[in-house]
Amino acid sequence: MKRTRTERAMLTSAVSLGLVAAAGLFGAWTASDDGRADSFIATDLQHFEPFGVVATSTLDPGERLIAELNCIACHTAPKAIADRLDSKQAPNLGQVGRRYSPDYLRAWLADPHKVKHGAMMPNLLTGIDAPMLNRMAEPLVHFLVSLGGLAPQTETEFDETDVNRGRILYHRVGCVGCHAPLEAPAVLNPTLKPTGDDPYGAEHVLSETIPEGATDHVAPLGSFAHTTIQSLSEFLYDPVAVRPSGRMPSMNLTQDESRAIATYLIATDVRNDPAAAVQAPFTLDPTKAASGERMFAQLGCANCHRMGPNRTDIKPQRPLPFTSFLDLQRLDQGCLAAKPEAMMANYDLTESQRQDIRATLRNAESLSKPLSDAQTIDRTISTMNCYACHQRDGEGGPAEGRRAYFMTVGEAELGDEGRFPPPLTGVGGKLRTAWMIETISKGAKVRPYMATRMPAFTTLNAEVLAARFERVDAPCPAEDLPPMAFSAQLAADGRRLAGTGQGMSCINCHSIRGSKPIGEPAMDLVNTHERLRSDWFHTYLLDPAKLRPGTRMPNHWPPDQANPFPDVQGGDPDRQIDALWAYLSQGEFLALPEGVPEEGGYEILVRDEPVVFRTFIKGAGARAIAIGFKEQVHLAFDSEQCRIMEIWRGAFLNASGAWAGRGGNTTDPLGTDVVTPADEFPFKLLIPNGDLAMTQPDPQFRGYRLDDRRQPILEYEFGDWMIEEQPLPIVRPTAPDLRRIFDVKIAPGKAPSAGLAFVVANGAKIEMTGRDQFNVDGRVVYDLRYPDTAVAKVLNYQSADHLVLFFGNTNVRQAHFELEMTW
Amino acid sequence: MVRTMKQFAIAVTFLLLGASTTASAMQQPLGPELDYVKKATREETRKATIAQYLPAGLDYGPWWIIGPFENAGSGELDRIYPPEQDGFKPDAVYKGKRGVDVKWKKTDFVDNSAMDLHVFGANPADDVFNEDVACYLYREIRIDEPATLRVRMGSDDGMKVWHNGRVIVFADELRGWDADQHVVDLHLEAGVNTILAKVINHQVGYNFSFGYDNPLDPMLDAKLEYQLDLDFPRSPEDLYYRMLTIPVPPDVVLEVGGMDLLEDGRPAISTRRGEVWLVNDAYGDPPFNATFTKFASGLHEPLGLAVRDGVMYLVQRGELTRLVDENSDDRADRFDTVYNGWGVSGNYHEFAFGPKFDRDGNMWVTLNLGFCGGLGKSIVPWRGWALKITTDGQMTPVCGGMRSPNGIGMNAAGDMFYVDNQGDWVGTCPLVHMEPGDFCGHPGGNQWYDLPDVPGDNPGKPYAGPNGPVPKHEAAKKMPSLKLPAVWFPYGRMGQSSADVQCDMTGGKFGPFGEQIFVGDQTTASIARVYLEKVDGKYQGACFPFRSGFDCGVNRMCWGTDGSMFVGMTNRGWGSLGRKPYGLQRLIWTGKTPFEILEMKAQPDGFDLVFTQPVDPQTAGNAASYTMKSFTYYYHEPYGSPEIRNQQLAILGAVVSPDRMRVHLLVNGLREGFVHELSAPGVTNADGEPLLHTEAYYTLNHIPDAPVAFADH
Structure with a gap:
C-alpha cells in the first residue's frame, strides 16, 4: 500500500517521538546474535530522529545536536570548539528564488517544521500573532524571491519516460539508503524488459508492497510540489552548491539522470496533491525586497545562511548580543525553553533532545579537546550516514526495510556480497590511502555488478580522513611495509596462476583489464595494486572468509591440503601470492592470462560429416537443432514446432553461447543468404471434401537418427501420421542449395487419413515457372517431386499466396515427396 | 604445511609409510617407457629421472657476466666491445661505462627463469650503471656426442647470441621480456660448446633467459607424476584412497556432465559441450593406456547419463533422450525423444539433471529454476521439480521446491535423494530425501502443485515468524509438507556447491564405508561422505570430509566394475579449487583402512x-x-x-x-x-x-x- 506523504510524515513523526524518547543516551538498537555482525548487515542505527542523531558508542548525542543545529553560528565559540564541532552549515540561498515558489517560502517562514517535518531550520517567527507574522514574513519573501528571480510555475505535465526512468533510478542507485522509498521493490523490475529472449523480465519476484520499516529513520524529502524540474535537477546534479555541508552528497548522476529523478519526484508529489502545485500570482516589489534584506540581517538569518558562490554574503546584524558558547548559563531559556518566547529560535526539539544538549553544555569546555582519530572517524561516518549502506565494526548496514532495494545488476549469483556495499571494518588496513581519497572524494565503481553507487563526498577532507583510517585500522603505515618483490619470473608465475589450464583460474570469476568474466563477475583485477595494500592482499588470499565472512571467493590454499602448484615458486603459498601480486602490479600493462575468452573463439567448422548441434538458437527456439553440412548449407530446426525455421549458407555457427562461461545464451547462426520456409507448421489434416480440418493436432518430436553417411533424419508425429524429414545439401557450381526429403505414413493399426496437405511455402506472390517448379517472391525457387496421386496448387488465402501439396482425398496411408530449394 | 601436533603426527606417519614404497600388489611396472630414477625426495627423484632423457654427458656450465659497457639506445647492437673480440678470457680486465674496470664474474643465474641483469654498480639499484648499457653473458655446454637441443631465449631489451662463434639470435629492439621470444634448435657439437649473449638495456627492465623444454612429453610426464605419487604421497588421504589421473587427449574437452558404465564396463561420459565419450582401458593402474572414443555429439548440455539394460539415456536441457548404437560401431545412430514435456524458456539457468534409475526402473529427472534478478522462478512448467519418467515416456511429478538440484542418487534401501545448491531459500547445500508430495523449500515452482494429479498441496507462501524469518525446522512445524534436509553441508567446510549422490554398493571393494553415500563438491574439488539413519521414521545423519585435492570441481561420480570410483570434473562458469578446468580421475581404495x-x-x-x-x-x-x-x-x-x-x-x-x-x-x-x-x-x-x-x-x-x-x- 502506498502511503500518502501526510501519512508518512505523521508516521515518521510518531515513530521519531517514540523512538527518541526510548533511545536514551547510548543506543537502543536491537542487537542480533545471529552471526551477521561481521558481514554486510550489523545493527540498525537510528538516523534522522529528526536531526540525524546517531546513537553509537562513542558519540555524545548532545554534542552531535549542537553540531548539526549549528548553535555556534550565533553563540560564538573558540576555534578549538568550532573545529571539533565542524558544524553543519545552512543551505546557500543565493538562488533560492528560482527553487521555491513564493507560496512555499511564505509557508516555510511561518513554520518550517510544519511544512517539512524534520527540518533543521529554527522557526524565527514563532510566538507572534498572524498580522505581525505577515508584516515580518512578507518582505522576507520578496527578498528571497529576488535571490535568483521568480521561479516558474511548477510543471503539471511530465514526460513519462523520464518519470519511469527516475522512478527506477531513485530506488536503485542508493537514494533509498537515506531517504524513504516511495514505491515497493517490485518497481525495480521494468529495467528487465520482457523480450522474446528473456520472458523472465515480465514477472519479478520482488515484493509488491513497501516492506515493513522501509520508511523508518530516513532523511526527510519534503514536498516537491512547489519547485521546478530544472532547479531540482540542478540540485541533484550538484547538491553541494546549495547544501555546502554535503550531507546530501553527489551521487555522480549525469544530467539526464538528474532530470529523470527530478521529474519523477515532482510528478509524484504533484499527482498526489495537484492543488499544492498551484501558485498564487506574485509580483516582486523591490521596496519590500530591500526591507526584507535588512530583516534577513537583523533577525539572525544571516548568521547561518550564506549566499553561495555567486553572491556576497549578507553581514549579520542581529542587535541582541548572543551569549557566547562557553558562557551559556540559563539552560532552560531561549532556544532551550520548553516553549520558546516570541521571536526566539524554535527548533522544535523534544525534551529528551534538550536534556542531551544541556548535559553537553554543562561540560562545554570538554569540547575544546580534539577528538581522537577513531572518534573522528566514528563521527564522520555517522554524520555523513555512511552507515546507511556500510557496516563497520558491528554497526550499521542497510536498514531492514530498505534492504530489498539493494540489488545486483544482471545475473550475478553473488548473494549479499553482490548487492550490499562492502563493510568498512578495517578499511584503513585494506585500501591504499590514495584509493581511499579517490573513492571518498569522487565515488568509485569497481563493482559494476552493484546497482548502488558510492557517492562523491566532496565536502570531506578526504586526505585527512583517509590518513585517519590508516592510522586507526592499519597495522603500520603503508610506507613502512617492506617493498614487494618484483621480477619478470615472479610476474610470469603470477600470470600463470591467474589463468585457467595450469593455474588457479582467478579469471573464472574476475574480469581482468576489461575482459568479460567467464562466470560470476567479480571485480577487475587490473587495479588491484592501486586499490589494496599488499599486506592485506596477502592475508586475504590465504583465507578470504576470515576477512570477508560469507564471501564466495574460495580459499585456494587450504591449510591441510598439499599445494596444488608445487612447481610454482617452490610450492610456497607466500611466494605464490607474491607472484600474483607481482603480476597484477603491472596494472594496465599486464599480459592477459591464459583462458581469457576470445570473442568468437568457438566457431564450429564442418569438415566432413554433418554436424548436429542442439542449443538455444535465435529464431529457432529453446529446443533448436542446428544441422551443418560441409557443403556450406545449414539449417535450424525447432523441435517444439517440428519445422525448419531458417536455412543459410557459409559459416555454420559459433558455439560460444553454449560453450563459454555458464552457457545458456542464444546462438546466432553465422553466414549469409538466410531463407525461411513457410512460416507455420506445414502439414495439415484435411476432411473428405478437401478443406482443412477444424482442429489440427500439435506435432510431437520423436528424435532423429543418422543414416550410414551420418546424415540426420528427423522424426516427428502429427496426429496418426509418422513423419520423417531429411534435409540434404545440393552441390551446385554457384552456391549450395537444399533438398528436403519427406516420408510420411500412418502409424500401423490406425485408420487412413481423410487427406493430408503440405504447405511448401507462402509469400506475397508465388508463380509457376515450369513443370512442378514455383518461384516464391522472386527469391526462392521450389522444384517439387511427388507421387502421381498428389497435386500441387497455389492458393491465395489470408492475404498471401500458399504453395500446397495435396495428397489424395481418402485412404492415404503414406507418401514420399521431395522439395529442392534454390536461392 | 604442518600447523598442529596432530598434523605433524599424521605427516610423520605417512612419510614413514610412504617411504616404505607402497609395494602392494596393485602396482604394475611402468615398463620400458619411463626410465625412473628414485632418490630420497620427490624433487630429487623428478630431477634425476628427467636427466635420463637428456643426451649423455649433457652438462650446463654456470653463467658468467661482464659489464656494463656504455650503450645508448637501440641501433647499437652492432657496437663491438672487447669481449666479443677476445671471447671468454676469465682474467681479462676492460674499461666499461664511465671508465670503470670490468671483469668476468661467475653468477648463480638459473636456467628456465628470467635472470635479472640489474647487477652493475656498487648499488645495483643505481640506474646509471644499468641503463643505456650492454653486457655479455657466457656459458659452456658439454656433451658427449653431437645432438640437437631446442632452446628458448628471451631478453629485455634486445640481444645478440653466438653459439660457437656463429650468430643464432639477433634482436635489435626495445622490448619487454618473454620466455619464448626466440626458439632455436641448437646443434651441439661433441665436447665443449660456447654460448655468448650480448644483452643491451635502455631503461627499466633488464632481463635474459635461457630455457629448454621438459624432455618428457605429456604422457611420460604423467607417468612420472603417477610414480612420484606412489612413492611420495602428497597428503595423508593418499595412503587410503589413491587418486589416479586419467590422461585426456588435448582435443577432448571433457567437461563432465554425466557418467555411467556401459554393459562392457567402459565409462560413458557426457560433456557440457554436448558430446558423449567412451573411455577404453579406463581401469589401468597406471592409467596411461586409456583412450577415448566419441560416441555422440551435438547434444544440448547433457548433465546426466544412465545406462540400463544396455540402453543409454541422458538428459539434455529440453529432453530425456535414448541413444542407440544400432550397428555396434561405438557411435550413436538413433536419438529418440523419450520425454520433452518440461518447460524450457531459454533462461540460462534452466538446467536439467538426471536421469537416475530407481529400483522400479523409472528414471528421475530434476529441473533447475530459471533465474531473474538473482531469484529463482518457474515461468515454464516443472522448474524446481523432480519428475519420474518411465522408459516409454510416461511422466509422474514427484515433489517440488528445489532450486539447483545438481545431483540425484539412491541409497541402499532404494530411496531417492537429491542435493541442492546454496542460494535464495537455501541456507547451505542440503541432501534431501524425495517423497511424493514433499515441498523442498523454494516457492519458485509452487504453481505446479495446483495442477490435477500432482501429489501434495500448494504449500503457499513460505512461513516467516512474527519477528522475521525463522530457522527451517521451525517453519516446518507450520508448513506440513516442508521437507527438512537429511543432512546440511556447512558452507565452506563441507563444500559450497554439492553435486551428485553416489551410494557405495561395492560390497567392501571401496573400503569400510559400505552403503554410505558420497557427495561431490564443485567448488572445493572434494568429496564428502554421509551416514544416514532413520529417527522417527525420517532420514537424518552426519556428513564427514572424505577426500580433497581433485584436479578441478567435482561434478559427477560413478562406480567402476572393480569398486573404484570414477570422478568427473568441470568448473567452467563457477570457479573451483584445483589446477585444471575439467578432467577425469579415479579413486582406488588401497586396502588400508583409515582411522575414521x-x-x-x-x-x-x-x-x-x-x-x-x-x-x-x-x-x-x-x-x-x-x-x-x-x-x-x-x-x-x-x-x-x-x-x-x-x-x-x-x-x-x-x-x-x-x-x-x-x-x-x-x-x-x-x-x-x-x-x-x-x-x-x-x-x-x-x-x-x-x-x-x-x-x-x-x-x-x-x-x-x-x-x-x-x-x-
Missing part, C-alpha cells in the same frame, strides 16, 4: 560414534578429546544463510564400548533442528594415530525418544 568416525548416531542424551578401528580408551574415553557446537540456518529469501544461534555444547562424558569400536558421548544442550558440529582432535586409535578427519556434522532434526542400546548398532 564410521557412523554417528543420535541418542536421547548425546551421540554414539562408531569407529573404523579400535580406539585408545584413554583418549577416546576422555570428554576433553571432543568439542561440540550447534547452529542452524534461516529459511528465508536472501541468498544463503549464516550459521545462526551458535552455541557451544558441553560434553559431559565419553563412554568407550567393551570392544573399543564405539564411544557414547553424553552431550548437554542438544537442540532439534540444529546442525551439531563435532570436533574430535584428541581421539587416537590403539596405535596412537589420530583420526584422519576429526570433524563431523550431524543434522539433528529429531532427538530420538528412547535410547538405542549398543547391541542394536
